[in-house]
Amino acid sequence: MSMPVISISDLTFAWPDGTPVFDGLDAQLGPGHIGLVGSNGAGKSTLFRLVTGELRASRGSVSVPGRFGYLRQDLGLATGQRVDEVLGLAGIRKALHRIESGTGSEADFEIVGSAWDIEERAVALLGRLGLHYIASDVAQLDRRLDTLSGGETVLLGLVAELLREPDVLLLDEPTNNLDQVARERLYEVVAQFSGTVLTVSHDRELLDRVDTVAELRQGEIRLFGGNFTEYERIIEAEQEAARAAVRDARSDMRKQSRELVEARIKLDRRLRYGQKMWDQKREPKIVMAERKRQAQVSAGKLRNNHIGKVEEARDHLSDMQERLRDDREIRVDLPATRLYPGQDVLELNEVRLACGPTVTLKVSGPERIALTGRNGIGKTTLLHRIQQDGPQVPWRMLPQRLDVFDEEKSVFENVAATAPHASAERIRAQLARFLFRGGDADVLAGALSGGERLRAALAMLLLAEPAPKLLLLDEPTNNLDLPSLAHLTEALAGFQGALIVVSHDPRFLTDIGVTRRLELTGDGLVESAGEQ
Known part of the structure; x- marks a missing residue:
């Protein structure tokens, strides 16, 4: 069958x-x-x-x-x-x-x-x-x-x-x-x-x-x-061809625009010469009138021909640009989140979690820690205990469900609530760097898609006052498409503080530059060199 x-x-x-x-x-x-x-x-x-x-x-x-x-x-x-x-x-x-x-x-x-x-x-x-x-x-x-x-x-x-x-x-x-x-x-x-x-x-x-x-x-x-690797190879080959076509179309557009300017200069010279001849009456009127008429007709044809070529080049450039995919990137500079080597971030000494394990953990400087372990061992519980005991630096938490919003307020209003001293202009400028430009910042949080919710949540966390120097991320790659996963990685690249990330995505952990891997077991935290 x-x-x-x-x-x-x-x-x-x-x-x-x-x-x-x-x-x-x-x-x-x-x-x-x-x-x-x-x-x-x-x-x-x-x-x-x-x-x-x-x-x-x-x-x-x-x-x-x-x-x-x-x-x-x-x-x-x-x-x-x-x-x-x-x-x-x-x-x-x-x-x-x-x-x-x-x-x-x-x-x-x-x-x-x-x-x-x-x-x-x-x-x-x-x-x-x-x-x-x-x-x-x-x-x-x-x-x-x-x-x-x-x-x-x-x-x-x-x-x-x-x-x-x-x-x-x-x-x-x-x-x-x-x-x-x-x-x-x-x-x-x-x-x-x-x-x-x-x-x-x-x-x-x-x-x-x-x-x-x-x-x-x-x-x-x-x-x-x-499979997906083959799909990526095909798309990248198509995009390289599209980028080359856009470059050629832009070059042709510049060439046609330059020729139009040169044609206009040449026509202006002809018209000035004809007017000079008319003013000086150096030829019979009937001859000058006919020459003027022919010059105007010729000028019109020449002008229309070049204008037509410019318009064709512009249309072709627009067609080629449509073949390019939207590869916008989040680019943020967050100097206020910077931690220095050796700076104390948090310390837990023989703390017993409600789910069983007893953990000891010290974090200092801009460490990037991957917290791994089998399902159900208590990784989320440990993140909550870290919050409860209070890190020694400003911190923020990104929960699995991204339920950090007032759903009835806009993206701008949600971010503004975490940064009360920032001006509206500064908030909108920063939101634009998280790809919320213009009216996109005024969309209600409840209407956002999964990837948009992630970007808005990151904006809330990273633009908050005081600037967070520790981020706790609980399965941050859940529900993300691959472009949004890239956006998350890009945003974290601009964060200069400490990270504790619960994730089972080995490629993501490598891409964000994890410096330590800790596995939570029934006996506590152990250093882990491998992927879990």
Whole structure:
């Protein structure tokens, strides 16, 4: 049987305020494993919601053969839920237990259907994804969700979707909050899925395991055979050609403009000479009149010819510039955040965390520390304890959920609230360096996309008063597209203080110049030379 293909035909969708997202989108996604890429706000999550039927298109259709599974970016699970409820097994388990105890009814047999081995299948999947303590005991299916870490919850959500035996699997940032070991297990499980997989992710390693890259840009989808590295190679080659074309078009534009100026100078000389001849009456009037008429006609033709060439060159330059992608960069200079070598930042001595480990930690100078460790060990708890004990320098925290805003206020108003002594002009100038230019700074925080929220949160943290000299970052790369990940790296390059970063993204940790790696274990913090 052929693998399923997601068919998109004439798909048209706009938000209630009239903002268009898709207008007549046509595409076929699959078979195989596809990575869906595009900038934040391009419509990737909106497309997922249209595929699953959460949103309704105003025109067109999306066809998904068979059953689909959808692992959301934000699982939206209630912390009071039990594991078996998340897995969709609660009703079947109760029916099975009644049947096994001899009190089962005909309705219980209908509930179970053919799923007599559902508990065993669930436990096997949980074990394959590393949730061994749940897999080791069926009674663990009664655990509450609030006893699991964020990464364990993501894996649990994936197990729930796989138990439905889907033909098409939609994954929205599936490696968020996962340590490297858990990521490897997820890679293996996804690779063994025999149906069509459509993945949105900033995880380059995951994207390098796909068969096809689908780029969503300006409301259209373009397919690239191969993985993400091959996609980048093709795009860079196209962009180099586009940059060369822009250079040639600018050169031609200058040439045509220069020739137009030279033509105008030549025409002016002719007209002045003709007028001089007329004034001095050195030739018969009829001859001078005819010469003047011919000069004017010639001047008009010459002028129009050069003007036409300039306009053609300008139009060609505009066409070539449209082929260039927006590669705007965040460039900030933050001297007020500077720490000096040896300057005390924080110190924890034999501090016992609520989750168990006892930690000792001293940070001095502009150290950049990667805090790693398995899911659920207590890394976020340690960041909160650092805040509670109070660092010795001004600090700011970037939480996983980026919930640092007053959602009803604009980006400008949120930043202004953290920098009460800064003038409006200074705040707007600084926001422009975070790519919030003009009216973009007046957009409400609640209307921002994921990448925009990150840039706004960074602006709030880095432009705050007093300037922070320590940043605590909790999984800062979650939910970011690759351009936004680059923006985060660029912004941190301008920060001259100390960093403590919880992240399982080894490339990101290398790019931001981590100087120490600390692994949190059940026995405390240990220096780590490798990637976790």
